Amino acid sequence: MIEGYDAVKYYRPTNLDDALKLLAGDPDARCISGGASLVAMMNADLVQPSALVSLKAIAELQGIRSFPDGLIVGAMTKHQIVANDSRFTGGLEVIRSAAANIGHPAIRAVGTIGGSISLADPSADYPAALVAAEARIEIAxxxxxxxVPAHEFFITYYTTALEPDEMVVAVHLAAPPGASVSAYRKVGRTEGDFATASVAFCGAFSGGQCTFARVAVGGCGDTPVRSAEANALLVGASPNSASVARAAEALVGACDPVDDVRGSADYRRLLVRRLLPRVFAQASQKAAN
Known part of the structure; x- marks a missing residue:
């Protein structure tokens, strides 16, 4: 039992099979990784798990592995590890940038990528970046x-494609084309806060013009927002092209923001209009260098 939560059992398996058996045997059990979000939700009586299955002792879930076709990030890999890993380059740099924007150093030292995406807060930093990078989520x-492709993993507010007996074990990132670049920016009320709005971009440039583009917006809908129209408008554009502003308007049209303590829906739309040109120009500059 956990002190202060007399009805909650606590398990600390040392291998993945045992953790999965515990989840299969109790549909009300929840995995706990860093614990920052889950414990806060428990304290607020938003969730009441019958048991907590700690993932801290499972070596398979730790660390980042390189393969010829990309990177695999274990679910228990901490944000600070991702933020400081130089292998996230080119089109994958957006993941490292998102990790570096999460909370404060103390939060990045305990929070994990699996825990963050399983919470599925649309204002969190990882979701938009993972969708723009076309990540795949490995579920066991x-x-x-x-x-599951990242854009299908996030279903709605705080809801994912996970079934009650499933857990995220890794994030798979395909090696991007050699000339690819990426960028991530967000606006929050204060440093370390969740995003009022964020924009993640992955793409490539040749001769100053964009040759392919993938954009995702965070904080402006129940899941990361995508727009095929916006992506198409960015192809062939340079940072000063009028089509960048049109792409921003296409993104705004795809958004469905709400009014909350972080900002109004109209303010969020304004941020998207401002952030996309800046992210696009930043990526273009990286390509030029």
Whole structure:
């Protein structure tokens, strides 16, 4: 039992199979990684798990592994590890930038990528970056494993494609084309806060013009916002092209923001209009260098 939570059992398995068996045996059990978000939700009576399954002792879930076709990030990899890893370059730099924008150093030292994306807060930093990078989320249960594209993993506010007996075990990132670049920017009320709005960009440039583009917006809908129209408008554009502003308007049209303590819906739309040109120009500059 956990002190202060007399009805909550606590397990600390040392291998993935045991963790999955515990989840399969109790549909009300929850995985706990860094714990910052889950414990806060428990304190606020937003969730009441019957048991907590700690993932801290499972070596398989730790660290970043390189392969010829990309990177695999274990679910228990801390934000600070991702933020400081030089292997996130080119089109994958957006992931490192997102990690570096999460909270404060103390939060980045304990929070994990698996825990963050499993919470599925649309104002968090990872979701938009993972969607722009076309990441795949590896999910496991006692029944086996499956892979879900990031844009399908996030279903709505605080809801993912995970079934009750499933957990995130890794994030798979395909090696981007050699000439690719990426950028990430967000605006928050204060330093370290969740995003009022954020924009993640992955793409490539040749001769100063964009040759492919993938954009995702955070904080402006129940999931990261994508727009095929905006991506198409950016192809062939340079930072000073009028089509960049049109792409921003296409993104704004795809957004469905709300009014909350971080800002109004109209303010969020304004931020998207401002952030996309800046992110696009930043990526273009990286390509030029």
């Amino acid at each position: 249960s006692h029944r086996g494993r499956r892979f």
